[in-house]
Amino acid sequence: MSLIVQKYGGSSAADAEKIKNIARRAIATKKKGNKVVVVISAMGDTTDELIDLAHQITSQPDEREMDFLLSTGEIISSTLLAMAVKSFGHKAISLSGGQAGIQTDGIYSQARIRSIAPQRILKELDRGNIVTVAGFQGVTEDNDITTLGRGGSDTTAVALAVSLKADMCHIYTDVEGVFTADPRLVPEALKLKEVDYEEMMELATYGAKVMHPRAVEIGQIYNMPILVASSFNDSPGTVIHGGFPMEVRNKVRGIAHDLNVAKVTILTVPDRPGIASAIFEPLAEAKVSVDTIVQNASIDGKTTDLTFTVARNDLRKAMKVVDSVAKSIGAKGCANNAKLGKVSIVGTGMQNTPGYAARMFRALYDAGINIELITTSEIRITCIVDEAKVPEAVRALHKAFELDKE
């Protein structure tokens, strides 16, 4: 008998009918001879409604209370799901994150899972229950409720799968799997049957929006196979795993993109030790997550221009910090551009293989697209371009790397 952990996101649980549909799918999985744990997110807009309620009370809600408040959204959906399973004549029980044994640190709104005590879930599975678990949450040592922040339900599902020694983790969402590019931009994009953990992380980080990289990382560390598929049909989806034969690795697997990019440039910065930390430490304190950083070569040996990117909704916060830092370090001024996007080619096959960058730059050049910044990892090359050019860039790269051919 296999043990499967399934996860359904908020759009898959938007109303009572959709929750009943999840119940039917969980029951079908059980009938195939599996033990089933279902991690569920809050229904559609519940989280936004709760945030709105808190903001009716105060513009700066206490973080502990906010986590406790938001945790109710997933309790509601998981109890409704257990009711639905039972109404179809099967045994079920819902558990909060704490009841499911998920212990976290005390960093409210972005807690990290410290450990999982799986005894309660295992006991309920042995009793024949489909176990529904409220995603996105855990408890501290002191029994206070925390939420796991972005990607929290994906993380809950994969971490539970690992802790329960599940055979597989299913992430059900509103897309059918991982594609070679966003099908809305590239109609000929193909669904990948399988993808490597690292490729998936890069695809997810760079905007594939299928599942959160944090959850993929846990899958990779513990080698937990993850199926990503649609909750609305039975299309086979994409399996994320680590056991690829050599030849499959040897190519670009997909094109990722992200429109949520803003660029900040600090002009004529004195080129001396300590300048970078003088800029980036205050940004970190302001909780601005900095992405790409580029420092131009100093021409006169005395000053340089420093450029970095941030998520677009962090731009205002970043500029506030940077304007004051620029003055204190004697820079000439600051500039920014909020209308940028990223395109990336991703594939483990790119490791130690030259030529991919050159092909990418050539394809963008041939399409008449100017590159603002370049950043790379071992299995990814990213170009930052004008936001308006992103769709064209994705199509050009998809074609250049022949991703429309199986």
Add this chain to the structure above:
Amino acid sequence: MSLIVQKYGGSSAADAEKIKNIARRAIATKKKGNKVVVVISAMGDTTDELIDLAHQITSQPDEREMDFLLSTGEIISSTLLAMAVKSFGHKAISLSGGQAGIQTDGIYSQARIRSIAPQRILKELDRGNIVTVAGFQGVTEDNDITTLGRGGSDTTAVALAVSLKADMCHIYTDVEGVFTADPRLVPEALKLKEVDYEEMMELATYGAKVMHPRAVEIGQIYNMPILVASSFNDSPGTVIHGGFPMEVRNKVRGIAHDLNVAKVTILTVPDRPGIASAIFEPLAEAKVSVDTIVQNASIDGKTTDLTFTVARNDLRKAMKVVDSVAKSIGAKGCANNAKLGKVSIVGTGMQNTPGYAARMFRALYDAGINIELITTSEIRITCIVDEAKVPEAVRALHKAFELDKE
């Protein structure tokens, strides 16, 4: 330094502004040098909305899941209240029933409190926090969430007050206290400055709707003084306690009424041993709570008529049981009347003092009101009358017992 437990009901917490108002009141109580614990009910319609959601899933929601679902309503209001207190610059923390140490039995939807471990609340009070507690809920030994059923938040407040050795429990609601009769029926009704626990229980049981008798009973057992007052103004309210001087006890304290009464009569029941249990055991199994029972004297020594009352919304369930029982015991048939009400005179002064019943019956007779059934306790006499006559009956009794005179 005194310790006060306050409770605010759903109508006092109907929206963000009202929750902020509760925060202000709790802070004002703290500023007077008290430690403050606030038990709060779910906001206005939240509970009904959650029940509606469950019924969108299934017409018969699982009881365990239903309790877990409903418990989120009080978590939402108690976290919002803690946020509000903090936004006004005071320390606060919200706790679920479980975190507050409230352990119950496992009877879902009407759990009883078994014990309270007050350590966490005491620790948070020592840290200078106003502690907000989600009412109406607790946890079982297995850490599953239960709800306490009707009057649950009142019960939470009084039980916490006892467990914390509080100096007083404040029940804030949408009425200003306990009156000699419902002021909507009797404009000259007076607010009682104080009332005895037993009188309050009878007044509450018989429809005074100020606070739940279950909570009053706990107050009585542990001699916890309870203030009942309005959450919308600073009017002094009514204190419920047990330390009355003799002379105050010596009279009728108030007139209670209840419109939610239905009568069932089983006609020509064989008058033999075991008949009563043959009727009332199946009613108990169907969870129909039977109130007054009257068995007419048997004229021929062989058959009798048996009459009892139930809450009106239990009538259909009761008739289903009774129709089938009547056949099996050879009764002639059943009749019912759903349009009845109760009026009661209540006062510990009635104990061992004759004449009250006679005065009551005379007052109703003078007002032209027919009495259908009579039932009494040591400190209460109740007449069941036509629903339409209840307001008139209340007014007549209020006048007859001179309750409009201080």
